[in-house]
Amino acid sequence: MANFETPPLTEFMEVPPVIPGTMEHSSPYIAKPEIQAPLAYPGQLVENWEQKAVFKLGELVKSNRALQVFLDTCVKCGACTDKCHYYLGTSDPKNMPVARQDLLRSVYRRYYTLAGKLFPKLVGARDMTKSVLDEWYSYFHQCSQCRRCSVYCPYGIDTAEVSMAAREIMDSVGQGQKYCNEIIGKVFKIGNNLGLPEPALVNTLEGLEEDVKEATGVDVKFPVDVKGADVLLITPSADFFAEPHIDGLIGYAKVFHQAGISWTLSSYASEAANFSMFIGSRHNLKKQAMRIREAALELGVKRIVVGECGHAWRVAYSFWNTLVGPFDFLDRNYPVPQHICEFTYDLIQKDALRFDKEANDDKVVTFHDSCNVARASRMGNMPGGQFVIPRAVIKASVNKFVDMAPDTIGEATFCCGGGGGLLTDDLLELRVKGSLPRMQALKQVVDEHGVTHVAAICAICKAQFSKILPYYKFPMDMIQSVHGLVSNAIRLDRKEI
Amino acid sequence: MATINVAGKDIEVDEEGYLVNRADWNEEVAKIMAKGDNCDLTDSHWEVINFLREYYEEYQIAPAVRVLTKAIGKKLGADKGNSKYLYELFPYGPAKQACKYAGLPKPTGCV
Numbered sequence: 001m002a003n004f005e006t007p008p009l010t011e012f013m014e015v016p017p018v019i020p021g022t023m024e025h026s027s028p029y030i031a032k033p034e035i036q037a038p039l040a041y042p043g044q045l046v047e048n049w050e051q052k053a054v055f056k057l058g059e060l061v062k063s064n065r066a067l068q069v070f071l072d073t074c075v076k077c078g079a080c081t082d083k084c085h086y087y088l089g090t091s092d093p094k095n096m097p098v099a100r101q102d103l104l105r106s107v108y109r110r111y112y113t114l115a116g117k118l119f120p121k122l123v124g125a126r127d128m129t130k131s132v133l134d135e136w137y138s139y140f141h142q143c144s145q146c147r148r149c150s151v152y153c154p155y156g157i158d159t160a161e162v163s164m165a166a167r168e169i170m171d172s173v174g175q176g177q178k179y180c181n182e183i184i185g186k187v188f189k190i191g192n193n194l195g196l197p198e199p200a201l202v203n204t205l206e207g208l209e210e211d212v213k214e215a216t217g218v219d220v221k222f223p224v225d226v227k228g229a230d231v232l233l234i235t236p237s238a239d240f241f242a243e244p245h246i247d248g249l250i251g252y253a254k255v256f257h258q259a260g261i262s263w264t265l266s267s268y269a270s271e272a273a274n275f276s277m278f279i280g281s282r283h284n285l286k287k288q289a290m291r292i293r294e295a296a297l298e299l300g301v302k303r304i305v306v307g308e309c310g311h312a313w314r315v316a317y318s319f320w321n322t323l324v325g326p327f328d329f330l331d332r333n334y335p336v337p338q339h340i341c342e343f344t345y346d347l348i349q350k351d352a353l354r355f356d357k358e359a360n361d362d363k364v365v366t367f368h369d370s371c372n373v374a375r376a377s378r379m380g381n382m383p384g385g386q387f388v389i390p391r392a393v394i395k396a397s398v399n400k401f402v403d404m405a406p407d408t409i410g411e412a413t414f415c416c417g418g419g420g421g422l423l424t425d426d427l428l429e430l431r432v433k434g435s436l437p438r439m440q441a442l443k444q445v446v447d448e449h450g451v452t453h454v455a456a457i458c459a460i461c462k463a464q465f466s467k468i469l470p471y472y473k474f475p476m477d478m479i480q481s482v483h484g485l486v487s488n489a490i491r492l493d494r495k496e497i
Numbered sequence: 498m499a500t501i502n503v504a505g506k507d508i509e510v511d512e513e514g515y516l517v518n519r520a521d522w523n524e525e526v527a528k529i530m531a532k533g534d535n536c537d538l539t540d541s542h543w544e545v546i547n548f549l550r551e552y553y554e555e556y557q558i559a560p561a562v563r564v565l566t567k568a569i570g571k572k573l574g575a576d577k578g579n580s581k582y583l584y585e586l587f588p589y590g591p592a593k594q595a596c597k598y599a600g601l602p603k604p605t606g607c608v
């Protein structure tokens with residue numbers, strides 16, 4: 001693993017001077033043929049890959065009007081240049097969103113615009129070559145598709161779309177990323193990112209029932225494959241495996257228990273995450289999402305609730321209906337789909353849950369808005385619900401809550417540094433450096449308000465924080481699941497429902 | 498393909514040092530891998546490694562961190578049944594580092 005230095009936390013975030021090439025060595029492991037195969041991608045660079053990549057780019061531009069607009073409209077105003085956490089953390093100018101887009105835009109210009117065909121040098125148009133491909137592979141895996149830059153772009157150019165397109169082109173000519181593609185293959189084979197088979201899932205959940213019984217004296221169930229349950233819970237498989245994710249899962253179960261609503265997990269669709277979005281692969285996106293529809297039909301549920309997973313919520317909220325809908329078989333009295341925070345919030349509004357907030361009095365909590373929830377979806381029936389609702393759930397569970405600086409939360413939130421398919425050890429340097437702006441904002445509330453914990457509603461954020469907090473001298477267990485806080489404070493009836 | 502040399506024999510590992518073929522595992526393999534990370538395997542490490550291997554044998558996956566801490570707590574005492582203890586043993590993260598020494602595949606996903 002490359003040696004690198006963790007950037008120092010200063011009094012306030014400064015835009016660093018440009019240092020070209022500081023991250024050109026950063027590149028994730030390339031997927032082997034056996035990892036590419038289940039996704040229907042070639043195992044290695046195909047013959048004539050240059051032409052095929054250009055052709056694929058043309059296809060994508062033709063089928064995705066937004067992509068074409070994004071490639072055509074940039075006026076190089078510079079509004080995005082200091083908005084990317086990877087630029088702020090690495091100083092590498094190719095991590096400025098406009099420069100990242102230009103990696104692809106230059107090739108688009110060369111083959112699909114008149115000026116680029118005639119006078120390539122004058123308009124910054126480039127041939128598709130191996131060095132361009134290498135540069136794409138490196139820098140399109142330094143974008144977490146968080147869309148923060150798009151908020152500040154006067155034209156709304158969405159670098160995430162450009163980065164997804166680039167990854168789809170690379171995959172289609174045989175150069176895929178090991179981390180994402182191996183995980184997608186596991187979903188097809190086993191049903192979740194972890195590769196957690198049904199017996200292991202059942203064993204883990206039985207263990208949780210024992211733990212909760214021991215801690216509270218209450219029989220809180222963690223049901224799997226229960227036909228006729230009201231709610232199907234689709235949650236990231238990290239919730240079955242990692243810390244602090246699993247505390248969130250325990251929180252969901254307690255909420256369902258206390259509300260007296262029957263629910264179930266599915267061993268077939270035991271994953272909310274859909275990494276096919278990160279690689280811009282529509283056919284794999286659909287294939288993954290279809291498992292959830294199939295499970296809902298098979299189990300005969302009335303509602304689908306989605307657990308704490310950032311990009312999964314984007315896929316569910318923004319894409320499910322057109323991708324694998326209509327969901328006309330579900331109960332239309334409830335949102336389709338519904339976020340677990342929304343679910344808990346509604347119960348709080350109805351006064352159906354009681355909390356002993358003192359259970360969290362050892363904590364001063366702040367909330368990290370996850371990018372895909374913040375900028376690519378909504379929640380509840382009000383504008384900005386995706387910001388209000390998770391905070392309301394936290395505030396119902398804890399006495400002491402403080403927000404980080406306004407330009408680092410809500411719509412302006414900074415990525416945790418590990419989103420978009422970059423949560424892998426081979427990109428650790430990027431992840432540590434890219435988390436700098438978030439760590440900076442966190443340090444401020446730690447210093448000024450004594451914040452002890454940061455809560456999140458995304459499995460990637462939670463895993464990323466656990467890993468990088470110690471690099472910035474914060475304790476690893478500072479990161480919490482929102483429903484982990486709920487779990488600590490919710491009052492459970494001892495009588496059986 | 499990368500390899501590690503164990504008792505004169507080259508054994509295949511992936512880019513991150515995890516065994517390609519689980520059948521190649523023996524205690525020597527674990528020791529050599531640990532040595533590569535400047536880690537000397539003590540009895541406490543072996544308790545974890547052996548539990549991971551047993552669990553994997555039954556469930557074809559490494560146990561959840563919570564399942565692991567509970568099992569270790571039962572075996573070695575409640576003061577050791579927590580992730581802090583496991584991180585002291587395996588500073589790169591119990592799930593990943595211990596799986597590697599145990600010859601198991603790396604856990605994937607948002608973990």
